[in-house]
Amino acid sequence: MTRYTQPTTFYTKEHEWVTVHNDLATVGITHYAENQLGDIVFVELPDVGAEFSTGDDMAVVESVKAASDVYAPIAGKVVEVNPVLADKPETVNESPREKGWFCVLEIKDGAEIAKLMDEEAYKAFCEGL
Amino acid sequence: MSDQTTENLKRTPLYDVHVEHGAKLVPFAGYEMPVQYPMGVKDEHLWTREKAGLFDVSHMGPCFLSLEDGIGGGDEAHAKIAALVETLVPSDIAGLKEGQARLTVLLNEDGGILDDLIITRPIGEAAQGSLYIVVNGAVKDADWALFERSFQGKAVLTRADDRILFALQGPKAVDVMSDFFPGCEDLKFMHHMPFELNGTSCIVSRCGYTGEDGFEVLVKPEAGLPLVKEMLTDERVQPIGLGARDSLRLEAGLCLYGHDMDPTRDPVEADLAWVIQKVRRERADFPGADRILKARAEGPAEKRVGIRPLERAPAREGTMIEVGGEPVGIVTSGGFGPSVDHPVAMGYVRSDLAEPGTKIDLMVRGKARPAEVVSLPFVPHNYKR
Numbered sequence A: 001m002t003r004y005t006q007p008t009t010f011y012t013k014e015h016e017w018v019t020v021h022n023d024l025a026t027v028g029i030t031h032y033a034e035n036q037l038g039d040i041v042f043v044e045l046p047d048v049g050a051e052f053s054t055g056d057d058m059a060v061v062e063s064v065k066a067a068s069d070v071y072a073p074i075a076g077k078v079v080e081v082n083p084v085l086a087d088k089p090e091t092v093n094e095s096p097r098e099k100g101w102f103c104v105l106e107i108k109d110g111a112e113i114a115k116l117m118d119e120e121a122y123k124a125f126c127e128g129l
Numbered sequence B: 001m002s003d004q005t006t007e008n009l010k011r012t013p014l015y016d017v018h019v020e021h022g023a024k025l026v027p028f029a030g031y032e033m034p035v036q037y038p039m040g041v042k043d044e045h046l047w048t049r050e051k052a053g054l055f056d057v058s059h060m061g062p063c064f065l066s067l068e069d070g071i072g073g074g075d076e077a078h079a080k081i082a083a084l085v086e087t088l089v090p091s092d093i094a095g096l097k098e099g100q101a102r103l104t105v106l107l108n109e110d111g112g113i114l115d116d117l118i119i120t121r122p123i124g125e126a127a128q129g130s131l132y133i134v135v136n137g138a139v140k141d142a143d144w145a146l147f148e149r150s151f152q153g154k155a156v157l158t159r160a161d162d163r164i165l166f167a168l169q170g171p172k173a174v175d176v177m178s179d180f181f182p183g184c185e186d187l188k189f190m191h192h193m194p195f196e197l198n199g200t201s202c203i204v205s206r207c208g209y210t211g212e213d214g215f216e217v218l219v220k221p222e223a224g225l226p227l228v229k230e231m232l233t234d235e236r237v238q239p240i241g242l243g244a245r246d247s248l249r250l251e252a253g254l255c256l257y258g259h260d261m262d263p264t265r266d267p268v269e270a271d272l273a274w275v276i277q278k279v280r281r282e283r284a285d286f287p288g289a290d291r292i293l294k295a296r297a298e299g300p301a302e303k304r305v306g307i308r309p310l311e312r313a314p315a316r317e318g319t320m321i322e323v324g325g326e327p328v329g330i331v332t333s334g335g336f337g338p339s340v341d342h343p344v345a346m347g348y349v350r351s352d353l354a355e356p357g358t359k360i361d362l363m364v365r366g367k368a369r370p371a372e373v374v375s376l377p378f379v380p381h382n383y384k385r
Helices: A031-037 A110-115 A119-127 B015-020 B041-050 B074-085 B137-150 B173-180 B221-231 B242-251 B278-283 B289-298
Strands: A008-011 A016-021 A024-029 A040-044 A057-063 A067-071 A076-081 A103-107 B024-028 B031-036 B052-056 B061-067 B101-107 B113-120 B130-135 B155-159 B164-169 B192-197 B200-205 B214-219 B237-239 B302-309 B320-323 B326-337 B342-350 B359-364 B367-374
Touching: A008 A119, A024 A031, A103 A110, B015 B031, B015 B221, B031 B242, B041 B052, B041 B237, B041 B242, B052 B173, B052 B221, B061 B074, B061 B137, B074 B130, B113 B137, B113 B200, B130 B137, B137 B155, B164 B173, B164 B221, B173 B214, B173 B221, B200 B221, B214 B221, B242 B326, B242 B342, B302 B326, B302 B359, B326 B359
Parallel strands: B052 B237
Antiparallel strands: A008 A016, A016 A024, A024 A103, A040 A057, A057 A067, A076 A103, B024 B031, B052 B164, B061 B130, B061 B155, B101 B113, B113 B130, B164 B214, B192 B200, B200 B214, B302 B342, B302 B367, B320 B326, B320 B359, B326 B342, B359 B367
């Protein structure tokens, strides 16, 4: 498995970001996603210890308008969730790439990372929307 | 969104104004309507509660119903048109004063709610024998077909949904409106006045769907378009989309047709028994009167209530309500209330659980979330009585 000794960020077509560092992946949603959702009023995070396959419903983001699912970008086991989001869900709007992270996954299959988009590819993907 | 879903959609005369203001447009009731503007749902909601929000509601169903043998003729003509309409609604239309409006419901033969609508009696002897009626956009064709079937040979229906119907809502609405329609500030809640605007007649009503003081204006596009554009240059006014319209009406405890009421619910269950005035109860001459009056006397099996989730997770429409693991009801509208800063909902529960303070569970994504039955509205109404 490739070792990402420096944190490296990848993206999905569902507008999640995945920052990979060694065998852990921190996951959140992108600025594009939070902007589309609008004012976020609640985030339902997974339980620590929960295991997901790629594409499973992992979290739910509720805006004033509607509820939206967040899918597991890669397979893995949840080792940590962001404690800030319980009381301050708006952090996702204010700082989607930093303070508004959702959870940390223990990566099950490092080969999955290669299927994700890098920053340049994601930027091009968003411009095409 | 594919082209297929948008190609048959209609546009209101204010479509270009929405686009100019950066609206995000969605299909709604057969129209391409603004769901939000760049300001965002939450800030549009808060703006309306503090200042003045302008809503395009031209997708709705304004119409006029007039006696076939002509209008004019004062009270006698009003009594005649009212008697026709009262065969379909349980409210006292005959008893309306000139200029007065009333919320009512259109009933099927079983007393189920086909729509909610506002019926207004015009001002002036020459206009008697006609009524100004606004029905919901999503069901206007069905409502109008029912009117035409029911009143054939007796009254003529004139659709007015080619015009602009807009609402200006919020505490600053009256100041803005009185610049354009001097004298409208004297109107009381649920009353209207006719105005002339650049030689075109229009109708200004003091009513709305936000719980705030405000007005609705029906005006032809040639006069209405410049009016709306000018109003939107006022620093107190912002255009407001359907997203905030929904959160505003939900906080105000107001029903959304097709969600909080439908043909399976009668007005008593829907907690709208107040639309049936005493004179109509005594005559018991409206569709489904047996069921409705029985429900009123004995209490309905289920009742519409306000619901306050006690945690931060909103409960959306369709969420099941349980007590002790038993299903006892369903959420019919739910979301987040920006003014009260917590989730808000409405729904139907078994009548014995309808008392404010009753603890219930909302089954959100398989988890029981604690909630409480509360009295409506979530925010006090600011109507000018």
